[in-house]
Amino acid sequence: MLKSVNGKSFLTNSAWLLFDKFYRLGLGLFVSVWVARYLGPELFGELAYVISAVIFFQALSRVGLDGVLVRELSLKPKNSNELIGTAFVIKLFAGVFSYALAFLLFYFFETFDSTILMVLVSISLLFQSMDILELWFQSQSKNKSSVIAKLIAYTLVNIGRVLLIFTEQELIYFALFTGLEMFFSSVALAFIYSRSDSFFNWKLSVDLAKKLIRESWPYLLSSLSIVLYMRVDQLMVKNLLSPGALGLYAAGVAISVQLSFVPTIIQRTITPFITRKKVESEEQYQSLLKKIFWVFGILGWLVCIPFYFFSELLIVLLYGEAYSGASEVLAIHIFTNLFINMGIAQTIWMVLEKKGKLALYRTLIGLCVCISSNLVLIPQFGIVGAAISAVLAQASQAVLSNIILAPDIFLLQVKSLVFIKAK
Structure with missing residues (x-):
């Protein structure tokens, strides 16, 4: 597969994302784990x-632009200042709107402490x-720069x-540091970006904004649906069971959701290459696409099998006996x-x-299945449901x-999951 793209660049960018x-x-x-124990x-x-x-509101603030923007930046690097400037304005307004909406919903429907x-x-x-x-770094296959910037922020927050x-602080301070990660990340990204390009060259195009929004809105709705069906289970566990049950469930899920990082890295790294490959040769593009599905299927089984068998040992080792109820969640959710x-x-x-x-x-479809099955299975089987x-x-x-x-x-997909290479 790597021979089909610029192998050296692919490996370099993959290495940085893997390191991240x-x-x-x-x-x-x-x-x-330390925070959960504390x-x-x-x-x-x-x-x-x-x-x-x-x-959910983070997905709303992204406006579904990410995949579309990477594609456009890969195909039209000369228009990067206009693309970035326009996308920045769209996302800035979306971020402020999302923050205000989140506050209003919590203020009217949740407790003061939760708000x-x-x-x-x-x-x-x-x-x-x-x-x-x-x-932008991703579209230019310069993941090293963005990785360094975001890891600086991540390290400071942790x-x-x-x-x-160590100072035995209350819960609100842990919430504050969760929110500050994006601030630190933004400062670091801006600093590194400013060394190669200038913010003053960004341009806003109303016509481009309309075009981007027209194409991205289905991805926005899709992202919101994805977040809902991936997170609504936690919201329902808390409301149908208890915060303590959610604590156990979140501990098991926290490990499982982290393990899709390899295919995510491959996706982020290969998207610029496969975008150009599609323009160059439809036949090579189709061949590369089939290989990606097959590799992703193998990676999925390599993750699921060991974690299924060692889930109980892993949960108790990491979180302690107080979280032992999370082991069955991990064994299934994996x-x-x-x-x-x-x-x-x-x-x-x-x-x-x-x-x-x-x-x-x-x-x-996934959202409908998630909500309906949770309504049936959580009351019967608790966090396992x-x-x-x-x-x-x-x-x-x-x-x-x-289908x-x-x-x-x-x-x-079926062939990939049963290790049959598509021809």
């Missing part, structure tokens, strides 16, 4: 509840527009969280990675083929929906 993910997994898991299941569940809600936590965690929404700089534990991998592979195809509405239809619902939702939206929406992709 392993660093985050190492430091982030260590600190998060707070206990109930307070950890309260924080997880607010974070899950704010992630305060939300105000602190969602500070990140006000700086979400600066992630366009990461997308040092702060450790200091909060299989969402199989279908997440297939969905990530299909996303590459959908962006390049401009099938944004297909993404929307898939995720709406929520984990089962997560697997059903991922399978429905990423694979089963393609009707994209039959050729469905066959490709």
